[in-house]
Amino acid sequence: MARYVHITGWGVAIPKKVVTNFDLAKIVDTSDEWIRTRTGIRERRVAEEQEYPSTLGTQAALQALQMAGLHPREVELVIVASSSPDYPFFPATACLIQDALGARGAAAFDIMAACTGFIYGLSLAAALIRTGQYDNAVVIGAETLSRIVNWEDRNTCVLFGDGAGAFVLQASEEPGGILASVMHSDGSGAELLYLPAGGSRMPASEETVAKRLHTVRMNGREVFRFATRAMPQAVQEVVEKAGMTLEDITLVIPHQANRRIIEAAARNLKMPIERFVMNIDRFGNTSTASIPLATYEAVRQARLRPGDRVVFVGFGAGLTWGACLVEWTGPKLPPTRPRKPPRKWHWYLQLARLRRLGRRLRRRLGL
Numbered sequence: 001m002a003r004y005v006h007i008t009g010w011g012v013a014i015p016k017k018v019v020t021n022f023d024l025a026k027i028v029d030t031s032d033e034w035i036r037t038r039t040g041i042r043e044r045r046v047a048e049e050q051e052y053p054s055t056l057g058t059q060a061a062l063q064a065l066q067m068a069g070l071h072p073r074e075v076e077l078v079i080v081a082s083s084s085p086d087y088p089f090f091p092a093t094a095c096l097i098q099d100a101l102g103a104r105g106a107a108a109f110d111i112m113a114a115c116t117g118f119i120y121g122l123s124l125a126a127a128l129i130r131t132g133q134y135d136n137a138v139v140i141g142a143e144t145l146s147r148i149v150n151w152e153d154r155n156t157c158v159l160f161g162d163g164a165g166a167f168v169l170q171a172s173e174e175p176g177g178i179l180a181s182v183m184h185s186d187g188s189g190a191e192l193l194y195l196p197a198g199g200s201r202m203p204a205s206e207e208t209v210a211k212r213l214h215t216v217r218m219n220g221r222e223v224f225r226f227a228t229r230a231m232p233q234a235v236q237e238v239v240e241k242a243g244m245t246l247e248d249i250t251l252v253i254p255h256q257a258n259r260r261i262i263e264a265a266a267r268n269l270k271m272p273i274e275r276f277v278m279n280i281d282r283f284g285n286t287s288t289a290s291i292p293l294a295t296y297e298a299v300r301q302a303r304l305r306p307g308d309r310v311v312f313v314g315f316g317a318g319l320t321w322g323a324c325l326v327e328w329t330g331p332k333l334p335p336t337r338p339r340k341p342p343r344k345w346h347w348y349l350q351l352a353r354l355r356r357l358g359r360r361l362r363r364r365l366g367l
Contacts, residue, residue, distance in 0.1 A: 005126040006177035008331050009168035011063025012296045013056040015045040028154040035158045040259025044161030044284030047144045053082045054096040056164035057142035068168040075103035077137035080110050081117025081288040084144050102352030115255050115316025117288040122324050123181040129171050140166040141288030150215040161284035165292020176327040180242035183322035192219045193317040227261045230315045232268040234323040242325045255314035256280040256290035306330045
């Protein structure tokens with residue numbers, strides 16, 4: 001019997017701190033008008049000192065699990081996409097979230113595909129569920145990009161924001177859900193958008209810090225040219241792979257990098273801009289979090305409803321790009337299952353913290 005993969009829950013975590021274009025104009029040579037006309041961004045969220053991709057991702061995942069009516073202990077797979085993970089190499093941010101959720105024994109790993117990471121995560125999770133290896137997965141995009149931008153570079157600091165979003169994916173015998181996906185890369189464009197230092201090629205040193213080589217470098221003109229080609233190509237490809245046409249698509253939810261890129265994609269596809277979801281004006285480019293954030297808002301605004309066919313499409317550093325076509329169904333709750341989590345969830349999460357401390361103590365004692 002065929003196994004289908006449905007998105008049954010979604011959640012977000014948005015830092016409270018808002019940084020407007022007027023705020024940025026006080027620290028770099030820019031203006032609200034300059035930023036808005038070139039990017040479509042008015043403001044972005046910036047994480048507080050004690051907020052990380054792991055904490056934001058955990059909040060988003062819990063909200064998504066609540067929507068799905070799925071207990072954390074039922075989660076079998078956690079995939080995190082992040083361009084700004086808690087740690088540069090290891091441990092994986094997914095492992096930190098797995099532990100915080102109390103998803104005992106779940107597989108957990110990170111994906112490094114920049115802004116396309118959430119698309120890659122959805123595609124991989126769906127494939128693993130279709131094989132029967134897992135039934136329940138959480139895919140998370142979480143970022144604190146404000147910590148890897150040069151706040152004196154007006155070409156990059158005005159673009160990025162912080163936040164997290166999560167989807168719960170579940171196996172089902174009912175048709176629908178994730179119908180098709182495509183993923184691509186072109187490493188010849190690696191240095192068009194990258195962070196030079198901090199890896200094994202250029203380890204951290206006094207010189208790399210002094211030269212601010214631990215912050216984002218971008219060739220904006222070339223990235224724009226790449227994105228305006230890659231996005232419409234990916235949309236067209238995934239629609240054809242699903243055996244559909246653009247007329248069958250209700251909405252396109254793109255990576256929120258730049259309003260002009262999204263408008264160019266709409267023109268190339270000959271689709272009205274009204275069928276594209278955009279919230280870049282309020283959140284900026286949140287990389288892997290941008291698609292789930294925009295999806296969350298589309299559902300709340302009743303722009304995305306059960307039965308709609310939606311294309312998620314992203315592009316990013318690497319260079320990478322990809323798309324997923326989904327028949328939106330929403331939560332798949334049995335009639336007797338509550339949508340809101342029982343109050344004991346709070347105690348379960350507290351117990352997860354105690355288990356973490358207990359495991360650390362046993363390792364220290366060699367038990």
